[in-house]
Amino acid sequence: MRRNKGGVNGFIHEIVKNRYLYVLALPGILFLLIFAYTPMVGHLLAFQNYRLSDGLFGSEWVGFRNFEFFFGSKDWLRVTWNTVFLNGLFLVFGLGSAVVLAVLLNEVTGKWFKKTAQSFVFLPYFISWLVVSMMVQTMFSSTEGMMNQAFTSLGFEGVDWYLTPSVWPSILTFVYVWKVAGYNSIIFLASITGISSEYYESAKLEGASRFQQIIYITLPLLRPIIIIMTLLGIGRIFYGDFGMIYAIIGDVGVLFPTTDVIDTYAYRALRQMGNFSMSSAIILYQSFMGLIVVIFFNWLARKVDPNSRLF
Amino acid sequence: MRERLFLGFVYVFLIIFALICFIPFWIVLINSFANETLIQTSGYQLFPTSFSLDAYTMLLSGNQVFRSYGVTLFVTVTGTVLGVLLTASFAYVLSHPKVKYRHVLSFLTFFTMLFGAGLVGFYILIANWLGLKDSLWALVLPYLLNPFYAFILVSYYRSLPYELNEAATVDGANDIRIFIRVIWPISLPVIATVALFYALQYWNDWYLSLLFIDNYKLHPLQMMIRQLMSNLNAMSYVGGSQTDYNIVVPTYGMQLAIVCITIGPIVFVYPFVQKYFIKGMTLGSVKG
Numbered sequence: 001m002r003r004n005k006g007g008v009n010g011f012i013h014e015i016v017k018n019r020y021l022y023v024l025a026l027p028g029i030l031f032l033l034i035f036a037y038t039p040m041v042g043h044l045l046a047f048q049n050y051r052l053s054d055g056l057f058g059s060e061w062v063g064f065r066n067f068e069f070f071f072g073s074k075d076w077l078r079v080t081w082n083t084v085f086l087n088g089l090f091l092v093f094g095l096g097s098a099v100v101l102a103v104l105l106n107e108v109t110g111k112w113f114k115k116t117a118q119s120f121v122f123l124p125y126f127i128s129w130l131v132v133s134m135m136v137q138t139m140f141s142s143t144e145g146m147m148n149q150a151f152t153s154l155g156f157e158g159v160d161w162y163l164t165p166s167v168w169p170s171i172l173t174f175v176y177v178w179k180v181a182g183y184n185s186i187i188f189l190a191s192i193t194g195i196s197s198e199y200y201e202s203a204k205l206e207g208a209s210r211f212q213q214i215i216y217i218t219l220p221l222l223r224p225i226i227i228i229m230t231l232l233g234i235g236r237i238f239y240g241d242f243g244m245i246y247a248i249i250g251d252v253g254v255l256f257p258t259t260d261v262i263d264t265y266a267y268r269a270l271r272q273m274g275n276f277s278m279s280s281a282i283i284l285y286q287s288f289m290g291l292i293v294v295i296f297f298n299w300l301a302r303k304v305d306p307n308s309r310l311f
Numbered sequence: 312m313r314e315r316l317f318l319g320f321v322y323v324f325l326i327i328f329a330l331i332c333f334i335p336f337w338i339v340l341i342n343s344f345a346n347e348t349l350i351q352t353s354g355y356q357l358f359p360t361s362f363s364l365d366a367y368t369m370l371l372s373g374n375q376v377f378r379s380y381g382v383t384l385f386v387t388v389t390g391t392v393l394g395v396l397l398t399a400s401f402a403y404v405l406s407h408p409k410v411k412y413r414h415v416l417s418f419l420t421f422f423t424m425l426f427g428a429g430l431v432g433f434y435i436l437i438a439n440w441l442g443l444k445d446s447l448w449a450l451v452l453p454y455l456l457n458p459f460y461a462f463i464l465v466s467y468y469r470s471l472p473y474e475l476n477e478a479a480t481v482d483g484a485n486d487i488r489i490f491i492r493v494i495w496p497i498s499l500p501v502i503a504t505v506a507l508f509y510a511l512q513y514w515n516d517w518y519l520s521l522l523f524i525d526n527y528k529l530h531p532l533q534m535m536i537r538q539l540m541s542n543l544n545a546m547s548y549v550g551g552s553q554t555d556y557n558i559v560v561p562t563y564g565m566q567l568a569i570v571c572i573t574i575g576p577i578v579f580v581y582p583f584v585q586k587y588f589i590k591g592m593t594l595g596s597v598k599g
Binding site for chain 1: 313314317318321322324325326328329330331332333335336338339342350351353354355357396397398400401403404405407409410411412416419420423425426427428429430431432433434435436439440452453455456461485486487490511514515516517518521522533536537540541563566567570573574577578581582585588589592593
């Protein structure tokens with residue numbers, strides 16, 4: 001690094017020299033300041049007994065009392081576990097199904113069939129979680145749903161799905177795979193297409209079957225991208241998918257034992273109980289854990305394989 | 312023989328997977344045209360056995376669906392246009408080798424992906440400090456700069472030959488003119504992809520309206536779905552004629568009909584725009 005004109009003068013010089021470029025960047029910079037960095041002040045509320053009427057600077061400072069309260073309740077363990085467990089399921093099955101889908105789509109030789117199949121599996125990505133939630137209801141509603149219709153026509157008794165917490169991790173995982181497998185498979189399909197055909201040709205000469213080619217060529221060469229995707233997923237393991245969970249589960253309290261994640265819990269603390277400080281403490285805990293996880297796994301990735309780190 | 316068997320398995324698996332992806336769309340569509348009493352007595356149908364336009368007639372007889380459509384259209388169009396302009400120009404600066412502070416700016420952008428402000432700060436900012444509660448701007452402004460899309464553009468701009476820039480500089484054009492006249496036109500395919508991502512995000516979003524819109528007159532379509540799924544008094548919400556106790560209110564039908572109305576445009580343009588999304592994702596997965 002070359003040090004030219006230090007400090008303030010250098011800064012002003014740079015801004016003036018590239019003024020047109022900084023003008024282009026100005027809206028983006030303002031956006032980041034206002035919508036990304038200013039609200040970080042909200043984390044301070046975690047250490048307050050915040051009241052709207054007193055504002056941020058007038059409210060009473062209470063140290064770690066909100067955290068003590070949150071960690072003192074049984075909820076924190078439940079929502080933390082649910083968040084990590086559900087995200088773990090989503091990560092494993094989401095990536096797994098996407099890899100399988102990409103590999104199998106790649107085996108298809110008919111161009112028309114491949115395009116059509118891809119269009120169908122990609123389609124669910126384009127709809128909102130609320131629409132998905134409606135579709136889930138057509139399946140699992142206890143009186144009108146397709147599942148119970150199938151059950152009764154087969155002679156089994158119907159299940160009150162929306163009253164049975166234990167089935168929801170599986171249902172949510174299935175729904176998640178349904179929605180994103182096609183989307184994620186595109187990333188893998190792109191890297192499969194990038195694999196040199198020489199590998200496959202020489203494997204064919206050796207008499208390798210298509211299945212063997214998948215196991216010994218395609219999957220090993222997908223390893224780096226799978227690792228990166230896994231790292232990205234792990235980095236977000238403490239962030240529950242609010243849009244998904246709240247759309248599908250909503251305020252059905254019976255299902256909270258297995259489906260309530262940090263994000264939905266914090267949302268209810270804010271919007272239904274009006275407890276800004278408690279909600280803020282929960283979110284600060286979440287952001288903090290998230291940051292630690294990202295830094296740790298990035299460090300680990302750097303050690304194991306310098307090319308697959310995120311930053 | 313074993314090769315044939317394997318290939319057969321591949322096709323069967325893909326057909327089943329594709330069917331599973333499609334069936335919920337099918338069920339929503341045909342049941343939105345089903346007779347309400349049929350759904351009430353024998354549940355959602357897999358194949359059409361009755362035909363009724365009641366749900367659509369009732370939905371379209373009120374004002375709410377038109378209002379909501381207007382809100383969604385406004386938010387999607389405004390958000391996409393502003394978002395693309397802001398993101399494309401910001402990303403250009405991040406990618407420009409002349410800009411000394413581009414790494415600082417990139418880091419400030421990237422850091423927001425790692426450590427967010429969280430719900431509470433965000434809520435107070437929009438609702439209290441900016442006073443945007445029950446304002447359509449609350450649905451537009453927060454999504455204008457998506458770091459992920461910005462970095463897709465950055466990695467694309469970087470792949471452009473720098474000579475383009477230099478030639479224009481020699482001609483005496485300033486950087487804003489270069490961006491508008493030279494960079495924007497040749498980046499148009501990627502910018503179009505980013506625009507589609509933004510449009511999809513705005514069309515499908517309900518998080519912002521859940522947080523900031525209490526006035527039902529400003530509900531976008533997604534909120535209308537949510538209301539109809541949970542609202543016991545659907546008729547007054549939809550805003551039809553006076554409640555008539557002699558008719559069956561097609562509660563289920565209306566839920567499905569509003570879903571069809573909401574996803575209709577997406578499904579309609581989907582075949583034409585699908586390839587742009589695929590291109591954008593392929594670009595985005597190349598590490599910049």
